[in-house]
Amino acid sequence: MKATFRSMVSLAALGAAMVACSPTVDDDMSEAPPSRAGLAPGLFDAGTAIWNLELTASVPPPDGFFDLDTVMIPLGRPDDSEGEDEPADDDGSDETAETGADDSGASDDEVGEEETGPGLLAFANSDLAFTGDRVIMGGFHGFNVYDTANPDDPEHILSVVCPGGQGDVSVHGDLVFFSTEQNRGRLDCGNGGVEAESSPERFLGVRIFDISDLNAPRQVAAVQTCRGSHTHTFVPHPTDDSIAYIYVQGTSSPRPDSELAGCSGGEPDENPDTALYSIDVIEVPLGSPEQASIVSRPRIFTNHETGEIAGLWAGGAMEDGAQTAASTVACHDITVYPEMGLAGGACGGNGILLDITDPVNPRRISDLADPNMAYWHSATFSNDANKVLFTDEWGGGLGARCRAEDPENWGANLIADIVDGELELRGFFKIPGEQSDIENCVAHNGSIVPVPGRDIMVQGWYSGGLSIIDFTDSDNPFEIAFFDRGPLGPDALRVGGYWAAYWHNGRVWAPEIARGLDVFRLQPSAYLTANEVAAAELIRFDEANTQTQLHITWPDEPVVARAYLDQLTRSGALDQAALAMVRDTVDAWSSGDADAASLTAAAERLDTATTDAGPSSADARRMAELSAMLLRVR
Amino acid sequence: MIKSVTIFVVGAILAGTPQAFASPPIFQPGAPGLPSRTVTPEQSISLAGTGHSAADVRFMQHMIVHHGQAVEMGELIAGRTDNPDVALMGARIASSQASEIEMMQAWLERRGLSTRMAHASAMAASGQGHGNHAMEPGMDHAAHGVPSDTPLMPGMLSPAQMVQLEAARGDQFDRLYLAGMIHHHQGAIDMVTDLLAGPGNGEDPQLSEFLSAVIADQSAEISRMRGMLADL
Numbered sequence: 001m002k003a004t005f006r007s008m009v010s011l012a013a014l015g016a017a018m019v020a021c022s023p024t025v026d027d028d029m030s031e032a033p034p035s036r037a038g039l040a041p042g043l044f045d046a047g048t049a050i051w052n053l054e055l056t057a058s059v060p061p062p063d064g065f066f067d068l069d070t071v072m073i074p075l076g077r078p079d080d081s082e083g084e085d086e087p088a089d090d091d092g093s094d095e096t097a098e099t100g101a102d103d104s105g106a107s108d109d110e111v112g113e114e115e116t117g118p119g120l121l122a123f124a125n126s127d128l129a130f131t132g133d134r135v136i137m138g139g140f141h142g143f144n145v146y147d148t149a150n151p152d153d154p155e156h157i158l159s160v161v162c163p164g165g166q167g168d169v170s171v172h173g174d175l176v177f178f179s180t181e182q183n184r185g186r187l188d189c190g191n192g193g194v195e196a197e198s199s200p201e202r203f204l205g206v207r208i209f210d211i212s213d214l215n216a217p218r219q220v221a222a223v224q225t226c227r228g229s230h231t232h233t234f235v236p237h238p239t240d241d242s243i244a245y246i247y248v249q250g251t252s253s254p255r256p257d258s259e260l261a262g263c264s265g266g267e268p269d270e271n272p273d274t275a276l277y278s279i280d281v282i283e284v285p286l287g288s289p290e291q292a293s294i295v296s297r298p299r300i301f302t303n304h305e306t307g308e309i310a311g312l313w314a315g316g317a318m319e320d321g322a323q324t325a326a327s328t329v330a331c332h333d334i335t336v337y338p339e340m341g342l343a344g345g346a347c348g349g350n351g352i353l354l355d356i357t358d359p360v361n362p363r364r365i366s367d368l369a370d371p372n373m374a375y376w377h378s379a380t381f382s383n384d385a386n387k388v389l390f391t392d393e394w395g396g397g398l399g400a401r402c403r404a405e406d407p408e409n410w411g412a413n414l415i416a417d418i419v420d421g422e423l424e425l426r427g428f429f430k431i432p433g434e435q436s437d438i439e440n441c442v443a444h445n446g447s448i449v450p451v452p453g454r455d456i457m458v459q460g461w462y463s464g465g466l467s468i469i470d471f472t473d474s475d476n477p478f479e480i481a482f483f484d485r486g487p488l489g490p491d492a493l494r495v496g497g498y499w500a501a502y503w504h505n506g507r508v509w510a511p512e513i514a515r516g517l518d519v520f521r522l523q524p525s526a527y528l529t530a531n532e533v534a535a536a537e538l539i540r541f542d543e544a545n546t547q548t549q550l551h552i553t554w555p556d557e558p559v560v561a562r563a564y565l566d567q568l569t570r571s572g573a574l575d576q577a578a579l580a581m582v583r584d585t586v587d588a589w590s591s592g593d594a595d596a597a598s599l600t601a602a603a604e605r606l607d608t609a610t611t612d613a614g615p616s617s618a619d620a621r622r623m624a625e626l627s628a629m630l631l632r633v634r
Numbered sequence: 635m636i637k638s639v640t641i642f643v644v645g646a647i648l649a650g651t652p653q654a655f656a657s658p659p660i661f662q663p664g665a666p667g668l669p670s671r672t673v674t675p676e677q678s679i680s681l682a683g684t685g686h687s688a689a690d691v692r693f694m695q696h697m698i699v700h701h702g703q704a705v706e707m708g709e710l711i712a713g714r715t716d717n718p719d720v721a722l723m724g725a726r727i728a729s730s731q732a733s734e735i736e737m738m739q740a741w742l743e744r745r746g747l748s749t750r751m752a753h754a755s756a757m758a759a760s761g762q763g764h765g766n767h768a769m770e771p772g773m774d775h776a777a778h779g780v781p782s783d784t785p786l787m788p789g790m791l792s793p794a795q796m797v798q799l800e801a802a803r804g805d806q807f808d809r810l811y812l813a814g815m816i817h818h819h820q821g822a823i824d825m826v827t828d829l830l831a832g833p834g835n836g837e838d839p840q841l842s843e844f845l846s847a848v849i850a851d852q853s854a855e856i857s858r859m860r861g862m863l864a865d866l
Contacts, residue, residue: 064660064678073744118682119839140839141682159660160670161678165839183830183845184684184837187665191681209663218670219663252842253849256831265849267857290667315854317722324726327854 037434039486044515052481056152057519061123062159065141070118071514074492075398121495124513129171130504130544136176137511138169143178151507151519160209160217162189170234170545172244174212175289180204181228181252204228206246206282208289221292223282226263226275228252231333233547235359242287245359248280249331268309276329277301277309281360296360301328313349313369322371323410325349335379339551344379344388351376351390351416353423368416368423372409378445382455383552387474388423389457390414391443398495402441402464404433411442415474426474431467438493439463445500450539450552451532452560453567453622458508460498463487466510472618480527488514502546506537531562556633558590564626573619578605589633596634603627684838693829694738695751696787701731703790704818707811710800714807719862727815727855741840789821805866812863819852
């Protein structure tokens with residue numbers, strides 16, 4: 001029986017008391033994190049563990065995008081099916097013997113062209129895009145739009161149903177870009193099936209919707225690609241804002257030429273035109289998006305010396321005992337950082353760094369493989385673009401990979417520094433192995449939390465919950481906050497959890513595969529002061545797509561200065577006298593009483609300490625930023 | 635907390651902005667350039683239902699048997715070769731194919747379908763086994779004198795080849811195993827290609843992803859095994 005979920009009262013805020021804003025770091029706030037082990041199962045009433053976060057809203061999936069039976073489909077065989085007799089249709093096999101072993105399917109009458117209920121993941125929520133006061137949540141069934149004028153009470157305002165894949169979603173202006181990759185995808189978002197062998201009605205690629213009229217969203221373009229679109233990335237033109245590009249990452253097997261001209265598969269030694277070993281670049285004239293078309297298929301894995309198209313990792317283990325890595329035939333996802341002219345590609349067997357100053361012809365400038373990585377899945381730059389954090393989706397997201405017995409560097413985050421344009425391996429981070437064997441869990445999508453002076457990222461771990469880490473020291477990342485729920489149900493693995501967790505305009509937005517959209521606020525803690533939280537919450541963007549990374553510039557505000565001071569207090573890099581002096585100056589600035597001379601004096605004090613701290617250290621950078629700010633506001 | 639469906643009144647949309655309504659509209663787009671239509675939540679849910687074709691079911695039933703032989707080939711490795719690369723590759727293939735067999739069985743069982751191939755006794759009649767056990771991965775090739783040279787389906791080793799593999803040792807085993815598995819994998823890729831050439835096949839999302847995975851994983855393994863074979 002199918003029950004459709006209509007509405008649910010938002011979960012009350014968990015009532016974590018706001019910690020009083022204190023300019024100093026209070027060691028008493030340092031509480032041991034709660035255990036994430038053994039949380040009770042439940043769809044909307046699972047047990048939870050929360051640390052240094054507040055859950056402010058929990059919006060269940062809307063009508064037409066939720067089906068209880070589908071959500072609760074167990075993955076694999078439920079325990080109770082073991083030892084069951086096979087369904088008995090072998091009994092009539094003597095009759096079929098008469099017809100011979102052809103494929104006419106005499107015994108398939110009971111099957112026919114049968115409609116079954118929605119399959120696993122049919123209503124799974126996936127990625128988010130942000131525009132104005134709206135959040136767009138993509139998914140396997142289409143996308144939903146929420147009004148988030150009050151971020152702690154998002155209001156669902158419309159749905160667009162369009163099944164056909166994980167529905168990776170981006171937004172620019174009135175246009176929504178949407179990925180389709182499954183064979184059931186149709187041009188008209190229906191499910192009437194594709195009748196002909198190679199049908200123009202079958203659609204795999206990137207759709208473009210116009211949502212300028214919320215009463216009549218329309219599909220305005222659908223750009224077919226050889227391997228569909230598993231994910232895509234919005235890439236602005238460097239100078240011309242009437243044009244944008246979409247990088248298309250297709251991971252399906254290539255379609256035949258008979259279905260889509262120019263498509264073919266195979267290895268490049270046999271077929272140099274293979275649709276493998278490339279990405280698709282779509283150019284979108286923003287004023288006439290219906291003219292969007294593919295303009296290049298760059299071979300970004302080519303060996304620069306030999307010219308070999310399949311130039312990167314061929315798949316398999318790098319050494320004895322190493323993880324079995326995917327082969328690099330496609331990128332799973334690409335994060336572009338337009339202000340830096342860079343992109344980070346997570347491409348199966350490799351993490352790569354691309355120069356995208358010419359977006360139509362991205363050029364690989366570095367690549368990395370690692371024996372711990374099974375499937376390079378996503379990339380996030382630090383704000384200064386000196387580091388890239390890659391996730392490893394070991395097991396594809398459907399497996400339980402955060403158990404005590406799972407290696408701590410497998411299915412984890414890999415952090416690489418960018419040194420002279422080259423990726424260099426640093427540290428790994430994985431949430432503790434406290435998840436059960438019925439919770440799908442592995443590193444997944446996230447974004448930077450804009451705390452000045454630190455590299456902090458929030459990300460989803462599927463049923464492992466969401467986690468916030470500090471990777472300022474790329475060799476030694478550590479966790480500073482998390483939220484976790486128990487599994488969807490007892491006894492068997494059901495696919496749920498956070499597809500992603502993204503920071504945007506002062507909140508953490510977390511699309512839950514089965515349970516809808518959750519919103520969180522940071523809570524100050526020993527690891528993050530109230531000033532650091534407030535400085536992060538200052539950062540606002542009108543439009544944001546996580547895989548189109550935006551450079552963060554903090555305003556000259558006292559709270560930003562205090563965030564730096566809190567960090568210098570925590571690290572002990574600035575002596576007490578200097579700290580007190582600079583704090584007094586910032587307090588005076590805050591109340592409008594600072595004169596130019598005192599600001600200059602504080603800046604000079606910081607400059608002296610910067611030299612002592614070692615010019616390349618995180619503390620030196622904090623002091624330099626703070627000093628520069630004090631000079632700017634004189 | 636779960637309530638029954640509230641019917642969405644389509645006509646109401648035309649009267650004002652979506653925000654004015656308790657139940658936000660659900661749009662189903664038309665093809666590019668064409669207008670969208672509004673659908674009810676029930677219609678929306680029904681749009682997620684994907685069918686499976688008779689060919690999809692046959693494919694899954696056959697692939698279980700096909701994969702089963704790969705598992706069986708992997709079980710022969712122990713004691714027959716010291717080549718660590720072959721052992722590692724074999725273990726990997728056997729374990730991934732075993733878990734895929736479970737997935738395929740679950741897919742069929744969830745739809746109330748048999749996990750076994752039809753035409754079982756047709757196979758038996760052609761001398762490839764006996765009765766309903768003909769399809770089982772551990773084909774009983776020793777029990778009836780001379781094993782058949784005819785494989786059960788494209789890419790599978792014939793019973794005779796399985797006997798040969800079982801008897802081989804060392805370098806000879808490595809060669810037969812690798813050549814056999816390359817052939818075996820190519821057969822699976824051909825089965826996927828054939829399935830996808832048929833109208834309306836492979837639309838079920840889980841099946842769709844599995845088909846992609848078979849092509850991607852097995853193509854990659856084929857090229858690695860070709861390299862290993864060349865290096866022997």
